[in-house]
Amino acid sequence: MEHKRKREDHATLASGFNQDESRVDWHDKTLWFVREKRDKAAWQIPEWEHLREVASQIKNNVLDNLHAYLIQFEKHAIKNGIEVHWAATPEEHNAIVYDIIRKTGVKKIVKSKSMLTEECHLNEYLFKQGIDVVDTDLGERIVQLANEPPSHIVLPCIHKKKEEIGALFHQHLGTPEGNFDPQFLTAAARTHLRQRFIQSPIAITGVNFAVAETGEIIVCTNEGNADLGVQLADVHIACMGIEKIIPERRHLGVFLRLLARSATGQPITTYSSHFSKPRPGQQMHIVLVDNGRSDRLHSNDFRNALKCIRCGACMNTCPVYRRSGGHSYSYAIAGPIGSILAPGLDMKKYADLPFASTLCGSCTNVCPVKIDIHDQLYKWRQVITKKGYGSAGKALGMKGMASILSHPTLYKWSGAIGRVLMKYLPFVFNNKLNPWYKQREMPKPPDHSFNAWYRQNRKHHGK
Amino acid sequence: MKVALFIPCYIDQFYPKVAIATLQLLEKQGVDVAYPENQTCCGQPMANAGFEYITQPTNDLFIKNFLQYDYIVSPSGSCVLHVKHHLHAKKDEREALQVRNKIYELTEFLTDVLQVKNLSSRFSHVVGLHQSCHGQRGLMLSQMSEIVGPAFSKSEKLLNMVEGLKLISLDRKDECCGFGGTFCVAEEAVSVKMGKDRILDHISHDVEFITGSDMSCLMHLEGILLRQKSTVKIAHIAEILNANS
Numbered sequence: 001m002e003h004k005r006k007r008e009d010h011a012t013l014a015s016g017f018n019q020d021e022s023r024v025d026w027h028d029k030t031l032w033f034v035r036e037k038r039d040k041a042a043w044q045i046p047e048w049e050h051l052r053e054v055a056s057q058i059k060n061n062v063l064d065n066l067h068a069y070l071i072q073f074e075k076h077a078i079k080n081g082i083e084v085h086w087a088a089t090p091e092e093h094n095a096i097v098y099d100i101i102r103k104t105g106v107k108k109i110v111k112s113k114s115m116l117t118e119e120c121h122l123n124e125y126l127f128k129q130g131i132d133v134v135d136t137d138l139g140e141r142i143v144q145l146a147n148e149p150p151s152h153i154v155l156p157c158i159h160k161k162k163e164e165i166g167a168l169f170h171q172h173l174g175t176p177e178g179n180f181d182p183q184f185l186t187a188a189a190r191t192h193l194r195q196r197f198i199q200s201p202i203a204i205t206g207v208n209f210a211v212a213e214t215g216e217i218i219v220c221t222n223e224g225n226a227d228l229g230v231q232l233a234d235v236h237i238a239c240m241g242i243e244k245i246i247p248e249r250r251h252l253g254v255f256l257r258l259l260a261r262s263a264t265g266q267p268i269t270t271y272s273s274h275f276s277k278p279r280p281g282q283q284m285h286i287v288l289v290d291n292g293r294s295d296r297l298h299s300n301d302f303r304n305a306l307k308c309i310r311c312g313a314c315m316n317t318c319p320v321y322r323r324s325g326g327h328s329y330s331y332a333i334a335g336p337i338g339s340i341l342a343p344g345l346d347m348k349k350y351a352d353l354p355f356a357s358t359l360c361g362s363c364t365n366v367c368p369v370k371i372d373i374h375d376q377l378y379k380w381r382q383v384i385t386k387k388g389y390g391s392a393g394k395a396l397g398m399k400g401m402a403s404i405l406s407h408p409t410l411y412k413w414s415g416a417i418g419r420v421l422m423k424y425l426p427f428v429f430n431n432k433l434n435p436w437y438k439q440r441e442m443p444k445p446p447d448h449s450f451n452a453w454y455r456q457n458r459k460h461h462g463k
Numbered sequence: 464m465k466v467a468l469f470i471p472c473y474i475d476q477f478y479p480k481v482a483i484a485t486l487q488l489l490e491k492q493g494v495d496v497a498y499p500e501n502q503t504c505c506g507q508p509m510a511n512a513g514f515e516y517i518t519q520p521t522n523d524l525f526i527k528n529f530l531q532y533d534y535i536v537s538p539s540g541s542c543v544l545h546v547k548h549h550l551h552a553k554k555d556e557r558e559a560l561q562v563r564n565k566i567y568e569l570t571e572f573l574t575d576v577l578q579v580k581n582l583s584s585r586f587s588h589v590v591g592l593h594q595s596c597h598g599q600r601g602l603m604l605s606q607m608s609e610i611v612g613p614a615f616s617k618s619e620k621l622l623n624m625v626e627g628l629k630l631i632s633l634d635r636k637d638e639c640c641g642f643g644g645t646f647c648v649a650e651e652a653v654s655v656k657m658g659k660d661r662i663l664d665h666i667s668h669d670v671e672f673i674t675g676s677d678m679s680c681l682m683h684l685e686g687i688l689l690r691q692k693s694t695v696k697i698a699h700i701a702e703i704l705n706a707n708s
Contacts, residue, residue: 015652024656032635039608048611317609319639323656356650358643358657359511361600365609378511385513394645398514405472405509406520408501435651440658440686443477450475450482454498458486 007330007349010356014324028322030158035316037265038366044267045257055254056370059307062245063297069212069245070288076215077286080277085287090120093289097122097204097237098129100285104235106131106202110193112219112226113137114206115153115310116239116289118332122204133204134196136225138189145172151326153333154263154312159325193225203229205275207240207286208309209255213248216276217286220259220269227273235283238275242288243306255309258368262311292345301379305340307369314363314373320356329353336363340376343384351389354380412451466496467532469566471542471678472504478678484705485538485569491705492577496536499528507545511644515549522550526558534576535566538701540598541677543568547602568602569701570676574617579624586706587627588672590698591665592618593684594637595677604676608637618676621704628703631668638664642683658687666695676700 018024042048062069074084087093093116101109109126111117111133123133123144135144139156143149145168150156157165166180175188205226209218217238219226230236246252260266278284297303315321315335326334331342331350336357342350354377363373384390404410436442448456466489470482489496505525506518525546529535537543546566552559573579598604605616622630641647641657648654662684665673671694675681678699685697 011650011652014650018652018656021656028660042611045611319641319657320650320653323653323660324650355513355646358596358639358641358646358654360596360639360643362596362607362609362637362639365600365607381511381513382515386516390513394512395514398509398512399517402506402509402514402517402521405504405506406524408503408524411472411503435648436686438651439655439690440683441689442686443682445477446479448479450470450479451500453479453483454486455500458498 009352010324010328010330011352013328013330014320014356017325017328018323024323026161027159027325031316031322034155034264035313035366038262038313038316039265041261041265041267045261051254051258052368052370055258055309055368056307058246058251058254059369060304062247063243063303063306065247066242066245066297069247070242072212073210073215073245074288076213078215080215082215082277082284082286085285087287087289088291090289090291093120093239093287093291094122094125096287097239098126098131100235100237100283101126101131101202102129104202106200106235108132108134108196108200109202109204110134110136110196110200110225110229110233111204112206112221112229113140113156114204114239115332116206116241117204118150119241119291120239120289122239134193134200136193136197136223136229137221138186138193138223138225141189141193142168145169149327149332151334152312152315153310159327197228197232200229201233202235202237203233204237204239205230207238207244208259209246209252210240210244210286211247211249211252212245214276216249216274218252219273219275220256220271221273222264222266222270224271227271230273230275234281235285236275236278237285237287239287239289242290242293243308259309259311262313262366262368296344302340302344302376304371305337305344305373305376307371308337308341309369311368313366313368317362317366318357319360319362320358324356329356336373336377337371340371340373340380343380347384347387348389351384354378354384412449464495464534465532466494466534466536467529468496468498469502469505469529469535469537469542469546470498471537471539473682474538474678477682478699481538481678481699481701484699484701485536488569488573488701488705489536491583492573492579494577497532502528505542505545506549507542508644510545510549518549519551519553522559523553525550526552526562529562529566530558533565534572535562536569536572537566538569538699539677539679540568540595540602540604541679544597544601568598568604568676570598570617570621571602571604573704574620579621582621582624582704584624584704584706585626585708586703587708589629589631589668589670590622590672590674590703591631591633591668591670592616592622592700593640593661593665593673593675593680594618595675595680596637596639598676599637605637608635618700622674622700625703625706631665631670633664633668635664640680640684642680644679647683654683655687658683662687662691662693662695666693670695672696672698672703674698674700674703 142157321335339353506521641654
C-alpha cells in the first residue's frame with residue numbers, strides 16, 4: 001500500500017477540500033459533535049481541570065526522568081519474559097519487526113491501531129517484503145481498503161461517508177451494492193476480520209501506556225481487536241514511542257479517566273487491556289522507538305509535545321482541521337498536535353503546518369495533558385522563518401513593513417499617501433489576484449487616520 | 464492616573480471611528496487620556512507570520528512611546544496579548560516588563576481597573592457578541608467553552624449595562640472567525656469558510672449587529688457580510704458602549 005504522493009502544502013489541499021462546501025459542513029458538524037460530547041463528559045468530572053494538571057505533572061516527571069524510567073521498564077519487562085528491542089529510527093523499527101516475522105515464516109499478520117507504525121510507515125515496508133498486513137481497527141481497515149492514510153488518529157475514516165464505505169465494502173468484501181447501513185457494514189467487516197484473526201499467528205499492537213514499575217503495557221480499544229489479535233497469536237509485537245512510559249500503575253487511572261473522555265466523550269474505552277507477560281508458549285516483543293524524540297527532549301520550547309497521549313481532542317476542536325480535513329496535513333498525525341510534531345521530524349518538508357492555524361488556542365484548552373500547542377505553533381513559525389523555509393516574497397514584505405512601522409514619520413507619510421497597510425499587509429490590497437478580495441470586500445479607507453483626526457481635534461492633550 | 468491610548472495600526476488607518484469611540488468612552492469615565500502621536504504598531508503582524516526576529520525596532524519604539532504612563536489601554540485584545548507575551552527590550556528588559564504589566568485591553572480596563580457600574584449609553588438593537596480568541600483565551604476576558612469552570616464575561620457584563628441592547632446567545636459561543644493575521648490570505652479558503660460559518664450562527668439568531676473587541680476579526684467578518692450584501696452590520700464594542708442612539 002503506497003501513500004506516497006506529491007507533497008502539496010496545507011493551504012492548497014485545504015482549498016481543494018473546500019471545493020465541496022456541503023462536505024465541509026458535514027465534516028465540521030461531525031467533529032463538532034465529538035467535541036460537544038467531550039465537553040459533556042468533562043463537565044461530569046468536577047475536578048476535571050485538576051485532573052489535567054495532575055496528568056501534565058506526571059508527564060513532566062516522565063520527560064525529566066525518561067532515561068531512568070526506560071531502564072526500569074526494560075528491566076521489569078525482561079523479567080516478565082518479554083523481549084525488548086530498541087530502535088533509533090523508523091528504518092530500524094521496521095527491520096526489527098520484519099526480522100521477528102521472518103523467523104516465523106508467517107506471511108499474513110494482523111495489526112491493531114498504532115500511530116507509531118503509521119509514523120514509521122510499517123505497512124508499506126512489510127508489503128514490500130511480501131507480508132500481508134491487515135489493520136483490524138474498523139476505521140483503519142476502511143482507510144486501508146481505500147488505500148488512504150488515516151485522516152484522524154482516533155477516528156481514522158472520519159472523512160468518509162457511510163455511502164462511500166458501502167461502495168468500498170462492495171468492491172473489496174463483496175457486500176451487496178447500495179447497502180450502506182452502518183450496522184450491516186460493521187457485521188460484514190467483523191466476519192471478514194474474524195477470518196483474518198483466526199489465520200494470523202502474529203499480532204502487532206500499539207501501546208497507550210507502558211508502566212515502568214511493572215514492565216506491562218496497556219492498550220485501549222473500543223473494538224477489542226487488540227485482544228482478539230493477541231489472544232489468537234503465537235507472537236505478539238507491541239510497538240511504542242519511548243514517551244509512552246508512565247512511572248507507576250496508580251498513575252494509570254489519571255490517564256484512563258482523561259483519555260476516552262477527551263477523545264470521544266466516553267467515560268472509558270470499552271477495553272483497557274493489560275499485557276504484562278507472554279502466555280506459556282507465546283512470544284512477546286516490545287519495540288521502543290526514538291525517531292527524534294530524544295532530540296525533542298533537549299528543546300525547552302518543544303519538548304512537552306512529547307506529553308501527548310493521542311486522544312485527538314485538539315483535532316476535534318480545531319476550527320481549521322474541521323474545515324480542511326486530516327489529509328491536508330500530509331502527516332500520520334494531523335491537526336494541531338501533528339503540526340507541532342511533524343516539523344520536529346522534518347522542518348523543511350512540514351514548514352507549512354505551523355501556519356495552518358489561527359492560533360485561536362482552543363487546542364491548548366482541550367488538551368488533557370496541557371500541551372501548550374498554540375504557543376508551540378507560534379514558536380515553530382519563528383524557527384522556520386529564521387531558517388529561511390518561509391516564502392521569500394513574504395520575507396521581503398514583512399521586512400518593508402517592519403521598517404515603516406518602526407519609523408513614525410515614515411508611517412504617517414506612507415499612511416497619508418494611501419494607507420501604509422494597503423501596501424504591506426496583503427489582505428488589504430485591492431485587486432482580483434489578492435486572496436482577501438476573492439470572497440470578501442475591502443475595508444473602505446476613511447478620509448483621515450485617527451492620528452490625523454487627533455492632531456486636528458485634541459492636539460492640546462497628547463504629546 | 465495617566466492613561467495612554469494605544470491604537471492598533473489598522474484601526475488608526477481604517478477604523479478611526481473605533482479609536483474616537485474608545486477615547487470618548489474613557490473620557491466619559493473621567494479618565495485623563497493621552498495619545499502618544501509617534502505610535503505605529505505592536506509588531507504582531509510580523510511576529511505571527513514568524514518574523515519576531517525583525518520586530519526589535521517596533522518594540523523599542525513601543526516602549527519609548529508608552530513607558531511613562533500609568534496604564535496603557537487599547538481597543539484590541541489581540542494586540543494587547545502580543546505586547547503582554549512578546550514585547551522585549553533591546554537594552555533594559557525591566558522597561559519591557561513594566562510596559563507588559565500595565566497594558567490593558569479596553570473592556571478589562573473598564574471592568575477591572577475602573578470597575579464601571581454605569582455607562583449611560585443606549586443602543587436599541589439586537590446584537591451578537593463575537594469572542595475574539597486572543598482576548599478570550601489569551602487574556603481570559605471571558606470563560607472559555609473548553610474549560611470546566613465558572614462562567615464570566617467582561618464584554619457581556621458591559622454590554623448588559625447598555626440600555627435597549629438585546630444580546631443573543633450563539634450556538635457556538637467562542638469559535639474562531641478565521642481571521643488569524645496572514646492566515647486570512649495564506650489559507651483563504653478555510654479562513655473565509657470559518658468566517659461564513661460564524662456569520663451564519665449570528666444571522667440564525669436574527670442579529671442586527673455583530674460586535675466584538677477586536678476590529679481585525681470584525682474587519683474579516685464585515686468583508687464577507689458586504690460581499691454577501693447582508694444587512695447585518697459590524698460595530699466594535701467601544702462604539703456600542705459609547706453609543707447614545
